[in-house]
Amino acid sequence: MTMGSDLLNTPLFGIGLTLVIFELAQRIYRKTGSIWFNPVAWSIGLIITLLMVGDIPYDAYAVGGKYILFLLGPTVVALAVPLYQRRTEILARKKPILIGVVVGAVVSIVSASGTAWLLGGSKNVVLSLAPKSVTTPIAIGITEQIGGIVELTAALVVMSGCLGAICGPEFCRLIGIKNNAAVGLAVGTAAHGIGTARMLEIDRLGGPVAGLAIGLNGMVTAFLLPLMFILFW
Template sequence: MTPWSETPLFGLVATLVLYELACRVQRRWPLALLNPVVLTIAALIALLQLAQIPYDHYRHGGDLLLFLLGPAVVALGLPLYQRRAEIVRQLRAIVLAVLAGALGSVLSACGLVLLCGGDRLLALTLAPKSVTTPIAIGIADTIGAITPLTAAVVVLTGCLGALIGPGFCRLIGLRDPLAMGLALGTAAHGLGTGRMLEIHRGGGALAGLAIGLNGLLTALLIPLLLWLLEWLGVLVG
């Protein structure tokens, strides 16, 4: 008989139960650091380590939840549709802002890796860090990056953005909820969007738009930038 921990049901049930508990903790102590996603990730890591359960066993069920990320991103189209007139009026500014964010994300990630002595492979792995997980994994596979590490960095980026993003925006004087939503969606994809929806529905709608735009632009930009940097000799070897 197959142990329960090796069935897809284990990863699915463990994630959902721990997330529900994390949500209750966050409702009891409504602190930004107690983000339910962050708490769930930490609890899952602790559970697998303490019970000595291989990650591959958990992944059988975890992949079911990963599959749902695609429909979840599509579902963000509803608040976008509700604010379509406002979005159309500002579409040019929105696209330019997300393009700047996509460029900044890719160049800063690759630049920091190279400045710290990292190699080409690590730079490529971190390049799509601000793109939603399904798109980031596709980009990583295409450019020959370390796909599991890319996925981990994407989740870490989203968690960090959800935790400190709103506070950082206010610190630098960015208080308009729509602009804040655009920034969080571009930098912290789904997790940042989820946090923004808690703060302001309109800002969450723009964050959802930014997820799609950033994914599209980054998927187009990374191969182009890769070719350019290799032509310049920056990413050789």
């Protein structure tokens, strides 16, 4: 028993579990070809279930998990490479991209906090929802600044990412958005990095544009949200 719990607290457990589950989830996703088997969302769900059933604390998982999380940093930097490759197409769409992100950022803030407010959400919850479409580090910074619950924002950011990755591109096609750059921009603005990961898999222009949207939406929201908070709250 002691040997078992010793092993649980080594990086081997968190890294190993994540890779095994993700590989499994990807196989199921490829075999079924169905968007409802999104490998990221299923991996997260399966690992949470296993940890809860096994009564294993998140901290034990995080001993290894944090090494995988670390790789996210250089991966975001690496988004410069496909952006550079697609620079001509992207520069030709400067205006639609910039205006699209600003409109998306405003709609995100207003619709998320507005809906929660109308349904009787407490002030803390309303504020924590506002930056939910922005990449985690920026979203946390904003929530701290306006006085929401940082943990709730972090959880909502991940959930937004999963939703956008699962059905973002399909939803866009459904409502008549056929332009590949516009789909990438929409998914990147609503679902930051997790949405971008999906876009990179399916489209050579939409992927980099989604990556650009992570940074742009982050900056626009970081600027607008505290301002709107001061003006309207």
